[in-house]
Amino acid sequence: MSNTPKIIIVLTLITLISGAVLALLDSYTRPKIDNYRKIQENQAIAEVLPENDRINEVAKDGYVFYEAYRKHELVGVAFQVSGGGYQSELVLMLGLSPDFSRIIGLKILSQVETPGLGTKIEKDESNKEDPGWFINQFKDLRTLPSISYVKNASPSRDTEIQAISGATVSSKAIVDILNTHIKKAKAARGIE
Amino acid sequence: MTEEKRSPQSGGETRPAEDPGKTAPAPAAETEKPKKNLRSRLFRSERMTIVEPAPHAKGKNSVPRIMYTVILALLPAVVLSLFLFGTRAMITIMVAVFAAMVAEYASNRIMKSTVSVDDGSAILTGLLLALTLPPGFPIAGTALGAVVAIVFGKQVFGGLGANIFNPALIGRAFLQASFPVKITTWSMPAFAAKGVYFDMATKNAVDGISGATPLGLLKFEHIGTQLKPLLFGNIGGCIGETSAIALLIGGILLLILKYADWRIPLSYIGTVFVFSGALWLINPELYPNPLFMVLSGGLILGAFFMATDMVTSPVTPLGTWIYGIGMGIVLVIIRIWGGLPEGVMYSILFMNGLVPLLNRWTRPKYFGEIQEEKKK
Amino acid sequence: MKQKTAIQEFLKGLWDENPVLVSLLGLCPTLAVTVSAINGLAMGLAATFVLLCSAFLVSLLRKVIPNQVRIAAYIVIIATFVTIADRFLAAFTPDISKALGPFIPLIIVNCIILGRMEAFASKNGIGRSLLDALGMGAGFTLTLLVLSSIREILGSGTWFGLQLMWPFYAAWKVMVLPPGAFLTLGCMIAAANWINTRRRS
Numbered sequence: 027m028s029n030t031p032k033i034i035i036v037l038t039l040i041t042l043i044s045g046a047v048l049a050l051l052d053s054y055t056r057p058k059i060d061n062y063r064k065i066q067e068n069q070a071i072a073e074v075l076p077e078n079d080r081i082n083e084v085a086k087d088g089y090v091f092y093e094a095y096r097k098h099e100l101v102g103v104a105f106q107v108s109g110g111g112y113q114s115e116l117v118l119m120l121g122l123s124p125d126f127s128r129i130i131g132l133k134i135l136s137q138v139e140t141p142g143l144g145t146k147i148e149k150d151e152s153n154k155e156d157p158g159w160f161i162n163q164f165k166d167l168r169t170l171p172s173i174s175y176v177k178n179a180s181p182s183r184d185t186e187i188q189a190i191s192g193a194t195v196s197s198k199a200i201v202d203i204l205n206t207h208i209k210k211a212k213a214a215r216g217i218e
Numbered sequence: 219m220t221e222e223k224r225s226p227q228s229g230g231e232t233r234p235a236e237d238p239g240k241t242a243p244a245p246a247a248e249t250e251k252p253k254k255n256l257r258s259r260l261f262r263s264e265r266m267t268i269v270e271p272a273p274h275a276k277g278k279n280s281v282p283r284i285m286y287t288v289i290l291a292l293l294p295a296v297v298l299s300l301f302l303f304g305t306r307a308m309i310t311i312m313v314a315v316f317a318a319m320v321a322e323y324a325s326n327r328i329m330k331s332t333v334s335v336d337d338g339s340a341i342l343t344g345l346l347l348a349l350t351l352p353p354g355f356p357i358a359g360t361a362l363g364a365v366v367a368i369v370f371g372k373q374v375f376g377g378l379g380a381n382i383f384n385p386a387l388i389g390r391a392f393l394q395a396s397f398p399v400k401i402t403t404w405s406m407p408a409f410a411a412k413g414v415y416f417d418m419a420t421k422n423a424v425d426g427i428s429g430a431t432p433l434g435l436l437k438f439e440h441i442g443t444q445l446k447p448l449l450f451g452n453i454g455g456c457i458g459e460t461s462a463i464a465l466l467i468g469g470i471l472l473l474i475l476k477y478a479d480w481r482i483p484l485s486y487i488g489t490v491f492v493f494s495g496a497l498w499l500i501n502p503e504l505y506p507n508p509l510f511m512v513l514s515g516g517l518i519l520g521a522f523f524m525a526t527d528m529v530t531s532p533v534t535p536l537g538t539w540i541y542g543i544g545m546g547i548v549l550v551i552i553r554i555w556g557g558l559p560e561g562v563m564y565s566i567l568f569m570n571g572l573v574p575l576l577n578r579w580t581r582p583k584y585f586g587e588i589q590e591e592k593k594k
Numbered sequence: 595m596k597q598k599t600a601i602q603e604f605l606k607g608l609w610d611e612n613p614v615l616v617s618l619l620g621l622c623p624t625l626a627v628t629v630s631a632i633n634g635l636a637m638g639l640a641a642t643f644v645l646l647c648s649a650f651l652v653s654l655l656r657k658v659i660p661n662q663v664r665i666a667a668y669i670v671i672i673a674t675f676v677t678i679a680d681r682f683l684a685a686f687t688p689d690i691s692k693a694l695g696p697f698i699p700l701i702i703v704n705c706i707i708l709g710r711m712e713a714f715a716s717k718n719g720i721g722r723s724l725l726d727a728l729g730m731g732a733g734f735t736l737t738l739l740v741l742s743s744i745r746e747i748l749g750s751g752t753w754f755g756l757q758l759m760w761p762f763y764a765a766w767k768v769m770v771l772p773p774g775a776f777l778t779l780g781c782m783i784a785a786a787n788w789i790n791t792r793r794r795s
Contacts, residue, residue, distance in 0.1 A: 029660055037666065047678070059688075143399060396767045397766075400764070
């Protein structure tokens with residue numbers, strides 16, 4: 027066709043200009059976006075490993091371990107884990123003692139569970155005094171031999187948490203995610 | 219939905235149903251049936267009659283007559299629920315029925331259609347909705363459910379006969395999605411807590427005010443329930459789903475009067491029994507007893523009173539079988555592998571959606587159609 | 595056909611040719627993101643931005659772009675502006691960007707935008723194209739705002755995050771779930787049709 031050269035030239039020009047504009051834009055916005063992500067991540071780590079003065083990042087076997095030091099002594103390890111909830115993927119930031127025997131803190135990074143039921147794992151609006159009662163149960167929880175949950179009763183052992191009534195599946199999902207990943211991460215870090 | 223019965227004058231002798239002619243299916247017209255073999259009993263409908271020239275005698279059946287009979291058939295379950303749950307059940311039922319009637323009247327006026335409050339269909343929808351709610355469900359929520367059932371379940375499609383889904387279940391689905399906590403807050407029957415009525419429903423987990431349904435207990439805590447309380451209704455659950463016997467009395471009445479197609483409860487409950495029975499035989503530890511599956515939850519209420527809704531069930535017998543079996547499979551899948559303890563509502567709504575397709579796939583061949591196809 | 599006045603060109607997008615309520619275009623973002631008023635507004639504004647910029651460029655280049663590859667050229671132009679909007683939202687309003695998720699990048703395939711490029715901007719001058727885009731964008735934004743307001747008020751009891759309903763109001767959770775989107779949109783389309791029928795008669 028006679029206008030083939032024109033087609034090539036016009037499309038090339040449009041894509042070139044568009045690429046150039048986007049490249050410029052990216053160089054301007056990327057630092058801001060990365061910065062925001064870093065802040066979020068640091069906040070989460072600070073929340074699950076409160077007492078630290080230095081964080082060291084170690085990537086191994088698919089995990090990124092954030093090692094928290096205080097006065098050059100390893101006080102805890104945090105890493106991100108995820109797994110299937112009732113209707114969404116649950117992403118958690120988990121903070122553990124260096125030997126992985128105790129949970130120091132747990133934070134939910136993202137979840138889209140059933141509003142009013144499954145969302146209680148993060149915030150229970152029916153409990154005015156302590157909306158975060160469910161997730162706070164994980165503080166100082168022992169991980170050996172494994173974490174388990176009880177229903178409609180107060181936990182009797184130091185490896186037990188109380189499930190949310192009406193949202194057993196979401197509660198169980200968190201326990202399952204923790205058990206699997208603690209075991210896997212242990213292997214990755216070579217802890218017996 | 220007025221049905222015409224064959225009049226003695228015009229009908230003369232009945233021809234066998236093997237020659238169905240070009241008839242539109244007239245529901246539940248009673249004819250003198252010649253001897254039928256098993257196959258025709260299962261797959262040929264007694265609804266298929268022969269087109270006859272006028273004059274026709276008008277049958278006694280009418281929409282109000284059918285609706286009020288179904289309401290009557292529900293009475294044993296209603297009375298028992300009042301006995302079990304007391305005023306809480308009564309308030310829920312009254313609110314639902316009243317709200318449904320008001321919504322029906324308002325829709326009629328807004329849409330400028332014939333006022334159809336007195337045909338009983340709104341009362342039945344409200345009553346069925348109330349029976350699927352837990353006693354003690356908030357009044358405002360009950361009323362909202364009834365309004366949604368009538369307006370979005372029925373009137374937006376053009377009124378009775380034009381709706382795709384069972385209106386009461388639309389209302390219930392709306393409430394389930396809106397108030398997931400309230401709708402799963404069960405109360406045990408008042409007498410069960412005191413241990414007066416027959417024997418205790420469950421060995422464990424009876425804590426007076428709030429209880430769990432047998433299906434919930436099984437799914438989340440692996441506690442079984444004995445069969446006797448399931449039969450008599452001494453268990454936690456929705457207002458109308460607790461006693462199998464009270465529901466069966468009304469259900470069988472409907473089958474005898476042919477207001478409900480016997481194939482639907484048979485295929486639905488039968489499929490649940492066979493499917494869950496097969497699973498139970500494979501691993502009785504993991505899967506529940508099939509009798510428990512049949513008697514617990516809303517299966518009997520759903521199978522006899524909701525799945526058999528004339529508007530939202532298939533018109534052809536073969537379609538009806540597929541419909542019932544489909545509901546049974548969906549129900550067992552939801553109950554055993556799904557996230558919810560109970561799936562009667564979703565199984566019926568799901569198959570309701572397929573009814574137009576089933577009707578089309580299973581349309582009977584008219585006389586001579588097969589030869590025509592062969593010629594091509 | 596009689597040429598529309600400038601103001602008519604703008605107004606048609608608000609009601610007579612409203613992209614959502616009348617043309618039923620762009621329903622995917624309409625249904626998916628309208629769980630809260632702020633999301634609906636952000637989505638509407640982002641789409642309007644893309645619509646305006648693309649309409650300007652397409653109208654400017656309408657004599658340069660060869661007919662055979664016009665759709666490809668439009669898509670590249672639209673995609674560029676969508677990426678700009680997406681990056682800016684991520685950089686300056688990360689929370690909204692997170693809430694809208696993949697639906698900002700998906701503006702690229704929003705039928706409203708490609709439809710207006712093909713049907714209008716490629717055949718009209720810059721001034722008219724901009725007016726048309728502004729009208730369509732405003733119509734889209736307003737519809738989304740109303741839809742998301744209804745859903746947020748009924749489904750969460752709040753509006754733009756402010757507590758609106760009485761304290762013991764039990765929120766209809768279904769309204770912030772997908773069925774609520776379909777129910778509300780259905781009612782809005784029904785209402786629009788009803789009003790139009792009455793106006794005509």
